[in-house]
Amino acid sequence: MVLPAPPKRREQVVEATQASLQAALLDCTTDLLIAVDIASQQVLHANQTALHRLGYTAQQVCLLSITDIEASLQDVFYWDAVSAGCIQPVYHAEGQFRCADGRLIDVDKRIAPAQGIQNVLLISARDTSARQHIDQELEKSTSMLRATLEATADGILVTDITGRIVNINHRFADMWQLDDDLLARQDDGEILEAMTAQVCDPDSYLARLVDITEDPHGESGDLIEFIDGRVFERHSMPQAIRDHVVGRVFSFADITHRVRAESALREARDEAEQANRSKAEFLSQMSHELRTPLNAIIGFSQILADEVNADQQTTLQYITKAGWHLLDLINEILDFAKLEAGKLSISPETVNLHELIDDCLTLIQPIANQYGVSTLSSLPSPRSPALVRADRTRLKQMVLNLLSNGCKYNRPHGKVLVEIQASEKQTRISVRDTGIGISETDQTRLFQAFTRVGNRQSKIEGTGIGLAFTRRLAQLMEGDVGMHSQEGSGSTFWIDLPTASTAIPAPSMVVPERASSHLRQQYCVLCIEDDPANLLLLKGILGKYRPELHLVTAQTGSEGHAQALEHQPHLLISDMNLPDMTGKDALTIIRSTDRFSNLPAIALSANALPEDIHAGLAAGFNLYLTKPINFTDLIAAVDAMLTIAGNSTE
Structure with a gap:
């Protein structure tokens, strides 16, 4: 049987239980609790939180004066006042505690007399070091952001999710000409009105602003034109915190100068x-x-x-x-x-240099004879010809230009040598002469258009554009032109072009059957030409080489139509520029008659551009010849067209 404890013993147990409970409660709080004797200012007690944060043991802390822990100057003054009997409670005072290792921690404290215990002050403090560190970092970030906003050359406008202005930088205010008084009133509607009044199309500007605001997740970019001629480039993107959109950032760049x-x-x-x-x-x-x-x-x-x-x-x-x-x-x-003008087109193909240079040497021979110059070549074997990727016609023109210069600027009884050096990727055509050479001063101007160099330029025919033209053509063919020369020792010019791997056979030419000079019937040829001299020349050519033809002439398109109806021609030869219409229109009118729907037609014109020739052929002319007239080409064309006409009548 358990007997009840005596009354005195029971009170001691209760007191011990209460003391234990109070100590446990003190140790459970996260605040630092320190009890101080008012008279001696000695620390009487510190809870486990205080001991842990300050780094003391319970025995060590009881040997300290509170001023050993308090590190702020105002705290020292406070404890001087306490010693003088002036005890005033303190609420939310910022200060610092000194730890056992000398470190200082920031605290927010409350000091008041302990209730029910005489001559004891109780300090309740909360460690604010982490919070102050966060505040400092936040202040640093804010300061950095503010400096960034002000340092940028763009105007920056920040709004919240509703479109209310949150922040702007000075550059924005300057760009939009917003004065300090307007900004001080912080009236968003007034600011928007001042901005809208400056743009060329206020309605469009406001509508675009609504579209941007109604799409909180979208990014945008557009241009804003001002009444005074300025142009801003505006970009905007959402401002988000943890994927939650809280506003929008606009940037404005003045691109007026650009x-x-x-x-x-x-x-x-x-x-x-x-x-x-x-x-x-x-x-x-x-x-x-x-x-x-x-x-x-x-x-x-x-x-x-x-x-x-x-x-x-x-x-x-x-x-x-x-x-x-x-x-x-x-x-x-x-x-x-x-x-x-960038209108000269090229048609790259695989070109056999052996054949092309042989042709060029044949064509240049009259000029070489005129200047008393010998032309030679050092070419690969025809069994393994050098092949390049180039426009055949233009390349021949380029080589002939270099050969012509080599003959003209040579010495009497001099030589011009053509050589080829081929590699896997590039082939060089070199033209070397034994002429007078070119001075270093003249070499710097050699490839300039309409420039002629040397003291013999006045004696030699030319425009001064040949070399410049040759270089530009080579560059169009992914090649180049260069030279080296020594005054008095001759010159070497070369053309570099891409090497081609395989030869492509040239298409065979279909030569129309020439009609006999003694035609089986008398053919009628209608010629429409408004220039009397050209008309007389045409009569002379046909009268001399094809006298059996019956030639009918007209000077206008309408007259040509009438002559066609009267004489029933087998062939039409027409100029392209007539007083009353074009040659194309004249051909269309004449062929509109059923009898002449397939009438052979030759265009004969001084319009010699490729696009002119293409347009003439597209208009329905069978052949297009240019002036001055090449007699052989004209007679061959007339014979070919009359052969077609004769076949169609059989």
Whole structure:
């Protein structure tokens, strides 16, 4: 049987239980609790939280004065006041505690007399070091963000999810010309009104702003045009915290100078293109105007050659030679103009250099003979020819230009040698002469258009664009042109082009059957030509080489139509520029009659551009010949077309 404890013993147990419970409660809190004797300012007790954070043991802390722990100056003054009997409770005071290892921790404390215990002050403190560190980092980040916003060249506007203005930088205010008084009032509606009043299309600006705001997750970018001519580039993107959109950030860049520069560049480009078009049109027109009289000069001189004595034939040969040379100069200048305007097209193919150079050496022989120069070649065996990727016609033109220069700028009895060095990726065509050479000063200007160098330039025919034209053509073919020369020791010019791996056979040429000069029936040929000299020349050519033909002439398209209905021609030859219509229109009108629906037609024109030729053939002409007239080509064309006409009537 358990007997009840005596009353005194029971009170002691209760007191011990209460003391134990109070100690446990003190140790359970996260606050630092320190009890201090008012008279001596000695620490009487510290809970486990305080001992742990400050690094003391229970025995150590009881040997300390509170001023050993308190580290703030104001705390020292407070405890001086306590010693003088002035005890005032303190609530939420910031201070610092010194740890056993000398470190200082930030605390937020409360000091008040302990209830029910005389001469004891109780300090309740909370460690705020972590919070202050966070506050410091936040302040640092905020300061950095503020500095970044102000340092950027863009205007920055930050809004919340509802579109209310949260923050702007000074650059934004300057760009949008918002004064300090307006910003100080912090009236979003007034600020928006001031901004909208500056743009060219306020309704569109506000509508776009609504679209951006209604799409909280979207990014945007657009341009804003101002009444005063400024242009801003606006970008915006959502501001999110843990994937939750809380607002939007807008950036504004002033691109006025860039837009104006681009506009000026476009205008300059348009002007340059217009200038190129005008130049091309002018050169085309001049080519037509020059070819027309040349047609008469060259044509009549050839017709007269068989009708004059030997001395007069020599004179006529000079006239004919001068006419063809003038035509070459016209073609050269026109080609270069098209190249400069970017309208000269090339058709790359695999070219056999052995065949091409043999052709060039044959063609250049008259010039070589004129200057007393020998032409030689050092070429690969025909069984293993050098192949390049190039435009065959243009490459021949380039090689002929170098060969021509080698002959013209050579010494009497000099030599011009053509060589080929081929590698896997590149093939070089070299033209070496034994001429006068080129000075270093002249070499720097050699590839400039319309520039002629050397002291013999006035004695040698040419425009000064051959080398510049050759280099530009080579570059269009993914190659280049270069040279080396020593004054007095000759020069070597070369063309580098991509090597081709396999040869592609050239398409066979279909030559139309030539009609007999003694035709089985008298054919009627209708010629529409408004220039009297050209018409007379055409009569002379056909009268001399095909006298059995019946030639009917007209000077306008409408007159040609009437002549066709009356004489029932077997062939039409028409100029492309007639007083009342084009040659294309004249052909269309004549062929609209059933009898002439398949009438063979030859275009004969001074419009010699590739696009002119293509347009003529596309209009329905069977052949397109250019002026000045090549007698052989014209007679061959007439024979071929009349053969077609004869076959269709059988």
